[in-house]
Amino acid sequence: MAEKTLYQCCAExxxxxxxxxxxxxxxxxxxxxxxxxxxxxxGFGVDALNADNHTWVLSRIAFEFYRRPRQYEEYTxxxxxxxxxxxxxxxxxxxxxxxxxxxxxxxxQWAMIDLEKRTAVDLSWVGREHHDAMVEExxxxxxxxxxxxxxPTATTTHKIVxxxxxxxxxxxxxxxxxxxxxxxxxxxxxxxxxYRLDIHFLKESRFGQTLEVGCELRDGVALFExxxxxxxxxxxxxxxxxx
Amino acid sequence: MAEKTLYQCCAExxxxxxxxxxxxxxxxxxxxxxxxxxxxxxGFGVDALNADNHTWVLSRIAFEFYRRPRQYEEYTxxxxxxxxxxxxxxxxxxxxxxxxxxxxxxxxQWAMIDLEKRTAVDLSWVGREHHDAMVEExxxxxxxxxxxxxxPTATTTHKIVxxxxxxxxxxxxxxxxxxxxxxxxxxxxxxxxxYRLDIHFLKESRFGQTLEVGCELRDGVALFExxxxxxxxxxxxxxxxxx
Numbered sequence: 001m002a003e004k005t006l007y008q009c010c011a012e013x014x015x016x017x018x019x020x021x022x023x024x025x026x027x028x029x030x031x032x033x034x035x036x037x038x039x040x041x042x043g044f045g046v047d048a049l050n051a052d053n054h055t056w057v058l059s060r061i062a063f064e065f066y067r068r069p070r071q072y073e074e075y076t077x078x079x080x081x082x083x084x085x086x087x088x089x090x091x092x093x094x095x096x097x098x099x100x101x102x103x104x105x106x107x108x109q110w111a112m113i114d115l116e117k118r119t120a121v122d123l124s125w126v127g128r129e130h131h132d133a134m135v136e137e138x139x140x141x142x143x144x145x146x147x148x149x150x151x152p153t154a155t156t157t158h159k160i161v162x163x164x165x166x167x168x169x170x171x172x173x174x175x176x177x178x179x180x181x182x183x184x185x186x187x188x189x190x191x192x193x194x195y196r197l198d199i200h201f202l203k204e205s206r207f208g209q210t211l212e213v214g215c216e217l218r219d220g221v222a223l224f225e226x227x228x229x230x231x232x233x234x235x236x237x238x239x240x241x242x243x
Numbered sequence: 244m245a246e247k248t249l250y251q252c253c254a255e256x257x258x259x260x261x262x263x264x265x266x267x268x269x270x271x272x273x274x275x276x277x278x279x280x281x282x283x284x285x286g287f288g289v290d291a292l293n294a295d296n297h298t299w300v301l302s303r304i305a306f307e308f309y310r311r312p313r314q315y316e317e318y319t320x321x322x323x324x325x326x327x328x329x330x331x332x333x334x335x336x337x338x339x340x341x342x343x344x345x346x347x348x349x350x351x352q353w354a355m356i357d358l359e360k361r362t363a364v365d366l367s368w369v370g371r372e373h374h375d376a377m378v379e380e381x382x383x384x385x386x387x388x389x390x391x392x393x394x395p396t397a398t399t400t401h402k403i404v405x406x407x408x409x410x411x412x413x414x415x416x417x418x419x420x421x422x423x424x425x426x427x428x429x430x431x432x433x434x435x436x437x438y439r440l441d442i443h444f445l446k447e448s449r450f451g452q453t454l455e456v457g458c459e460l461r462d463g464v465a466l467f468e469x470x471x472x473x474x475x476x477x478x479x480x481x482x483x484x485x486x
Binding site: 162 | 260
């Protein structure tokens with residue numbers, strides 16, 4: 001059994017908005033970047049998997065942020081894998097400030113895909129082979145919730161361009177994040193709120209397609225459904241905020 | 244007189260495109276993030292300036308990249324300030340790989356703005372007060388060139404949203420970068436090219452405005468002009484590529 005791995009981060013000016021606090025998409029980006037870095041360091045990064053024509057695909061993620069770091073504030077991200085199911089592995093994160101206070105957490109669930117067959121790979125062998133990399137501590141917050149029945153009250157369209165796509169030629173997780181955040185009322189991003197985000201990646205979307213981003217705004221929560229121009233639901237998500 | 248400051252970077256999976264090399268916007272982001280980090284470390288970051296109601300504004304930047312780092316490749320960014328003029332200070336960068344080869348460089352020129360009066364501040368006092376932070380080594384590549392007379396052959400529009408704006412409530416430098424890169428033919432980004440980018444920031448653009456991005460595509464070079472819906476030119480730029 002392993003220990004959690006720690007990464008030092010800093011909310012540099014490039015990462016903050018006009019409230020001088022790190023943006024939600026930047027925090028999300030940081031967390032996913034650490035996932036990639038940590039997997040690589042432990043020998044099961046996308047580069048190692050690519051050799052077998054496999055890759056990791058993010059299936060679901062939940063984030064909770066109780067506050068956002070101030071400009072130049074330093075914080076520590078701890079990450080650990082708590083389990084491998086047959087189809088999903090669970091990677092957890094906590095964000096801790098200099099005073100030792102946990103101000104954020106995330107739980108991500110990853111599938112392994114065979115790039116040739118485009119099907120999910122049974123993860124049991126990873127669990128056996130990389131058992132040493134697991135940490136026996138449960139997820140710090142509730143695992144990603146399902147989001148259903150979104151009835152958009154507003155929609156925007158987005159043509160997928162080069163800067164949207166990732167190493168798999170699919171829209172980058174964080175760009176979906178941007179598209180959703182950009183539909184929230186500015187007050188939700190300006191205020192001192194606690195946030196919880198649940199995102200499900202149902203189907204990839206690709207360069208050249210046009211996405212429709214639907215948002216159903218309710219009291220303290222926004223539901224999202226992102227659909228390709230072929231009518232396929234790519235992402236469903238919920239963003240909640242509260243004082 | 245000071246020494247150049249060195250920062251370690253890594254082309255994690257979140258930063259690469261489908262060629263598995265770090266994207267040009269990611270390299271640019273990395274360079275600008277280091278500018279903010281380094282200024283802060285030396286006592287003249289935006290946080291120190293904000294106390295006097297001043298801030299740094301990027302006026303011009305030139306990048307040269309002879310190759311792009313491969314996924315997970317580690318590299319070193321060196322940065323130093325070579326001079327303070329009355330209105331512009333010059334911060335330089337080189338990017339060096341593990342073999343000691345310089346594969347990229349940048350020269351940035353920054354103005355200091357009085358946030359209340361919205362005018363440029365005379366930088367002479369910074370030059371005097373922070374003389375110790377300067378390094379007597381010239382810029383590694385030609386300083387940002389002027390770009391004039393752009394006659395767009397293609398245009399797109401872009402409504403400015405929350406995720407586009409920075410701590411000054413203006414469109415983030417790197418989002419302009421994305422908008423331009425996204426208008427290039429994909430072959431220019433897929434191939435093994437050397438790149439030079441010259442970007443001039445003429446006027447800020449703000450949340451809620453709509454930008455028109457004009458691109459004039461020639462042989463081996465694309466010229467750009469980004470205009471606000473008030474008809475003001477916000478950015479002019481040139482991207483060159485060659486084998």
